[in-house]
Structures are given as structure tokens and as C-alpha cells.
Amino acid sequence: MSQESETNYEAVVVGAGVGGIYQIKRLADMGIHATVLDTAGGVGGTWYWNRYPGARFDSESYTYGYSFSQELLDEWHWKERFSCQPENLRYLNYVADKFDLRKYMQFNCTLEAAHFDETTNRWRLRIDDGRELTTRFLIMTLGLLSAPTLPRYEGMDDFKGPSFHTFYWPHEPIDLSDKRVGVIGTGATAIQVIGDIAPRVKELTVFQRRPNWCAPLNNSEISDEEMADLRARYDEIFETCKRTPGGFEHEPDRRGFFEVSREERVKLWDRLYEEPGFGIWLQNFREIFTDEKANAEFSEYIADRIRGRVHDPETAEKLIPRDHGFGVQRVPLETNYLEAYNLDHVHLVDISENPIERVTEKGIQTSEREHELDLIVYATGFDAITGSFDRIDIRGIGGERLKDKWKDGPSTYLGIFVNGFPNMLMPAGPQSGSASTNYPRGIETGVNWSTEFLGHMWENGYTRADATEEAEARWSAHVAKMYSTMLMRKAKSWFTGYNSNVEGHEHGKTRYFVYNGGSPKYQKQIAEVEANGYEGLTLSRDGRHPEAAGSGDSHATA
Numbered sequence: 001m002s003q004e005s006e007t008n009y010e011a012v013v014v015g016a017g018v019g020g021i022y023q024i025k026r027l028a029d030m031g032i033h034a035t036v037l038d039t040a041g042g043v044g045g046t047w048y049w050n051r052y053p054g055a056r057f058d059s060e061s062y063t064y065g066y067s068f069s070q071e072l073l074d075e076w077h078w079k080e081r082f083s084c085q086p087e088n089l090r091y092l093n094y095v096a097d098k099f100d101l102r103k104y105m106q107f108n109c110t111l112e113a114a115h116f117d118e119t120t121n122r123w124r125l126r127i128d129d130g131r132e133l134t135t136r137f138l139i140m141t142l143g144l145l146s147a148p149t150l151p152r153y154e155g156m157d158d159f160k161g162p163s164f165h166t167f168y169w170p171h172e173p174i175d176l177s178d179k180r181v182g183v184i185g186t187g188a189t190a191i192q193v194i195g196d197i198a199p200r201v202k203e204l205t206v207f208q209r210r211p212n213w214c215a216p217l218n219n220s221e222i223s224d225e226e227m228a229d230l231r232a233r234y235d236e237i238f239e240t241c242k243r244t245p246g247g248f249e250h251e252p253d254r255r256g257f258f259e260v261s262r263e264e265r266v267k268l269w270d271r272l273y274e275e276p277g278f279g280i281w282l283q284n285f286r287e288i289f290t291d292e293k294a295n296a297e298f299s300e301y302i303a304d305r306i307r308g309r310v311h312d313p314e315t316a317e318k319l320i321p322r323d324h325g326f327g328v329q330r331v332p333l334e335t336n337y338l339e340a341y342n343l344d345h346v347h348l349v350d351i352s353e354n355p356i357e358r359v360t361e362k363g364i365q366t367s368e369r370e371h372e373l374d375l376i377v378y379a380t381g382f383d384a385i386t387g388s389f390d391r392i393d394i395r396g397i398g399g400e401r402l403k404d405k406w407k408d409g410p411s412t413y414l415g416i417f418v419n420g421f422p423n424m425l426m427p428a429g430p431q432s433g434s435a436s437t438n439y440p441r442g443i444e445t446g447v448n449w450s451t452e453f454l455g456h457m458w459e460n461g462y463t464r465a466d467a468t469e470e471a472e473a474r475w476s477a478h479v480a481k482m483y484s485t486m487l488m489r490k491a492k493s494w495f496t497g498y499n500s501n502v503e504g505h506e507h508g509k510t511r512y513f514v515y516n517g518g519s520p521k522y523q524k525q526i527a528e529v530e531a532n533g534y535e536g537l538t539l540s541r542d543g544r545h546p547e548a549a550g551s552g553d554s555h556a557t558a
């Protein structure tokens with residue numbers, strides 16, 4: 001490869017996670033000169049980084065894996081219904097090797113800056129090792145939750161023992177049996193960590209600000225026979241995922257909540273509580289998401305389940321959320337999480353009552369007392385969706401910074417394009433169908449569509465594509481409008497852009513991060529844009545005036 005070709009690409013994909021791996025596969029198949037950049041030391045994205053104990057899918061493994069290769073489907077044996085992080089990382093490495101994709105990937109390099117050069121219609125990139133690259137198309141597969149955030153407590157550097165965010169859990173095993181461990185946070189991550197480590201640590205103290213509703217994962221192993229059966233049903237499984245709002249096999253109960261008797265409702269809930277996966281959330285009555293009364297009744301049902309599993313009534317009450325109903329935040333699925341609090345050496349500290357004042361050399365000082373610890377785990381979440389974009393100095397036309405444009409929340413066209421940032425594609429971006437669905441199902445949709453779109457550009461000799469301002473405004477308004485009917489619009493959750501540790505992201509102002517119309521509707525809308533000759537986009541060739549694509553952007557999908 002000449003030096004020239006090592007610095008000038010037709011496409012640069014940023015992120016070697018589930019999205020980046022599939023995107024580079026599609027580009028390699030087309031013979032496009034492309035590369036993938038990633039900060040990590042290997043493939044895997046989320047599954048490379050999050051090595052904390054208990055990390056696993058809460059999507060059924062066989063609906064999470066890629067669907068694009070029959071051979072891959074035939075070869076891979078998912079060992080558990082909800083596969084764990086080491087296995088998921090093995091899977092993604094297997095995919096990278098099977099399709100010989102590593103030769104297109106560059107690791108341990110962070111994209112620091114991407115500036116669009118209007119004279120050449122190319123992106124100029126700066127990598128943290130000092131290299132400068134150029135690319136025609138910049139494809140962002142950064143992941144939704146890849147910018148971890150820490151609290152801003154005084155004294156965090158004073159603590160003498162190890163302390164880290166769950167995202168950076170060390171790669172080497174840690175013996176926890178002689179450790180007094182403190183976990184800050186009770187989100188989906190903490191709920192997995194706590195359930196897993198509680199029985200094998202010396203002492204565990206959980207610092208909870210707000211409890212989270214959760215439900216049992218009900219995981220199990222997948223035998224050879226079961227796997228053979230799943231393989232035979234893959235077509236049917238993926239067809240179902242395509243037509244359900246969440247991209248899972250779970251389909252909502254179409255009966256009206258108030259049309260069936262209380263006994264019928266409880267019968268459904270009793271069944272779903274014992275079943276694996278997100279059924280309790282996604283096979284429930286649809287009113288759970290939109291009707292306060294329905295939501296309150298179901299939340300009380302789950303509260304009783306908590307009371308039934310946690311022995312100490314005072315602790316049980318502390319674990320029941322009061323500020324939001326079940327399912328309006330992303331529901332964590334758990335294994336032995338609630339039972340952890342029945343162990344004598346596990347303590348729940350309510351920091352909404354007794355706030356953390358500072359981290360000390362020895363542990364954590366709350367307003368009540370100092371908790372001595374050997375290890376502190378920050379399970380404090382992410383600057384979700386836009387955080388990973390904000391960390392790169394991305395500048396579009398006229399030097400406009402993406403971070404400034406998105407100061408109050410993202411605005412996009414289809415969740416894939418941003419007006420003023422030509423030739424930048426986000427196959428699973430903010431406001432796309434990916435965030436609110438079984439992520440890989442959304443990713444495959446987004447990557448397939450983006451690849452078709454790039455093919456259209458190359459076939460027709462276009463060198464520049466930009467979303468029109470009008471199309472972007474319409475799409476963003478459409479995404480925002482869908483929040484208005486959902487109870488989750490009020491939630492303190494990453495779905496609404498809330499993060500108490502990031503300035504400007506405190507509760508109060510909703511950021512319209514995710515497309516809530518469901519996967520089938522999203523697929524239909526982007527397919528229509530393609531069928532209408534990419535309406536809402538302005539495509540041009542070097543040195544030529546831009547031309548509006550399709551039949552004009554006047555009927556952009558929103």
C-alpha cells in the first residue's frame with residue numbers, strides 16, 4: 001500500500017464495535033478503500049470495554065448476533081440465552097477473523113479532530129498519534145454509550161485503593177474475596193455487577209441515589225439441540241424482530257389494559273415475570289408506556305415482587321422507585337440483584353438521605369459517616385448518544401462545531417445526516433431507529449441503508465451529500481413529537497439526555513435522543529427516502545452546483 005493510500009481514504013469508519021465491524025465488511029465487499037479507527041486495543045466496542053463482572057446481553061443472544069451471513073449463523077453456537085461479555089467479545093473477534101476484517105482496522109488511535117474541507121469536499125482528520133488523514137466519507141459508528149462519566153466528588157484522587165468506572169474495569173482478574181467494595185450507582189450496569197459480585201466479596205456497600213425498576217433476566221444455557229432448533233428458525237426469528245417495535249421477538253399485548261379484568265392482567269404479569277428477557281417490558285400492555293394509571297398499577301405489582309424477594313422491609317422500600325414508574329426508564333434485567341440485599345455483608349446506603357460529601361483516603365464519607373473501602377466502583381453511566389461525538393472536534397461548513405450545534409440536543413435527518421456536515425454518516429446515530437431497539441438489529445438496518453446510499457453516490461459520481469436544513473428540522477420535530485405521548489419524556493434517564501455529572505445535562509431539559517416510533521416505522525421511513533431518490537438530501541459533484549435529490553425535499557419523511 002502506498003503512503004498516499006494510507007493517508008487518503010474513500011471512507012473512514014470511526015469505531016470498531018458491532019456497527020463498525022459490519023460497516024467495514026460492507027465496504028470491503030464493495031472494494032472501497034476504507035479503514036476503521038478505534039481508541040481500543042481491539043475489536044468489540046462496548047464488549048471490548050465493559051469487562052465488569054456480570055456484564056452480559058439482556059437481548060436474547062440469537063437475536064443480538066449478526067444476521068447478514070448464513071455461514072456465520074450456521075457456525076456460531078450461543079452458549080447462553082443471554083450471553084456474557086467474554087463470549088460476546090469472542091464472537092466479535094470471530095466475525096472479524098472470519099471475514100478477514102482486521103487488515104482494515106487501526107487500533108489504539110483516537111480521532112481527535114475532523115474538519116470538512118469545502119474546497120475538496122473531503123474530511124481532514126487528526127489522530128492522537130499526530131497523523132493526518134483525509135477521507136471522502138466519515139462514517140460514525142461510535143456507539144450509544146461509549147463516553148463514560150464519573151461523579152464530581154471532592155477527593156476522588158485521594159482514595160488509596162483502586163477505583164474505576166465500570167467501563168474501564170481492569171482486564172486482569174481481581175480477587176474480590178478479601179475486599180470491601182463500594183459501588184456507586186444502581187443503573188443497569190450496577191445491577192449486573194452487584195448481583196454477580198455480592199456472594200463473593202468480603203463486604204459490599206451500595207451507594208444508591210435513586211432506585212431503578214428491574215426485573216429478572218431468567219437466563220439459561222443453550223444446549224446443542226436447542227441451538228440446532230434456533231438455527232433452523234433463524235429466518236423466522238429475524239422476520240419477527242423486523243416487525244416488532246423493539247426489534248426483539250417480544251411483541252406487545254394488543255389487548256386494552258382496561259378492557260381485561262385485573263385477574264387477567266395479573267395472570268399475564270405473573271407469567272412474564274418468570275419468563276426470560278424483556279417480555280415483562282415489551283410484551284406488556286401498551287398503556288404501560290403512555291397511561292399514568294396503567295403504569296401505576298403495574299409498578300405496584302413490581303413493587304410487591306420486590307417486597308417478596310427482599311427480606312428486610314426497610315431495605316425493600318428503599319429499593320422501590322418513587323419518582324418514576326416501571327418502564328419509563330430503560331429497564332435493567334437482573335440475576336440475584338434483589339437477593340444480594342439479603343446477605344449480611346451487603347449494605348444499602350441511601351445517599352438521597354445521607355449524601356456523599358467526599359471521597360477520602362480510606363473510603364467514602366457521607367453526611368452520616370465514613371464507609372471504609374478497599375475498592376470503589378463507579379457505575380455512574382455515560383454521556384449518552386452525543387457524548388462520544390462531543391469528544392471529537394468535528395467541524396462542518398464554515399467551521400461550525402457539531403458540539404455547538406448540538407448544545408441543546410441533537411438535530412439530524414433520519415438520525416443519519418446532519419445539515420452543514422456533508423459526507424458524514426451515522427448509521428446508528430442519535431434520533432435513528434437503533435437506540436430504542438435491539439441494537440444490532442437497528443445497526444444492520446442503518447448500515448445497510450447507509451451502504452446503499454454510498455453506492456448511489458459512487459455510481460453517480462457524486463462527491464458531496466448534505467441534508468437540507470428543512471429536512472433536518474422536520475425529522476427532529478418528528479422525533480420530538482413522539483416523546484410527547486410517552487411517559488418517559490419526564491424521566492431522569494439517558495433517553496432524555498439526563499446526566500447529573502455533565503454540565504448542561506442535568507434534569508429539566510429534554511434532549512430528543514431516540515426515535516420512538518419503533519423499528520418497522522423507521523425502516524419504512526428510510527426506505528421511502530431511498531425510493532424517492534434520497535429526498536431531503538442535496539447531492540453534488542465536484543465543481544458542480546448542488547442539486548436537490550429526488551423529487552425535492554418537500555416530502556421528506558417527517
Ligand code: NAP
Binds near residue numbers: 186
Ligand atoms: P445509568 O443507567 O445512567 O445509571 C447510572 C447510575 O449511577 C444511576 O443509578 C445514577 O443515579 C448513578 N449516579 C450517576 N452519577 C452519580 C453521582 N454523582 N452520585 C451518585 N450516583 C450517581 O448507567 P448504566 O447503569 O451504566 O446504564 C446505562 C445504559 O447502558 C443502560 O440503560 C443500558 O441501556 C446500557 N446497559 C446495557 C446492559 C445490557 O445490555 N445488559 C448492561 C448495562 C448497561 P441517578 O439515577 O440518581 O442519576
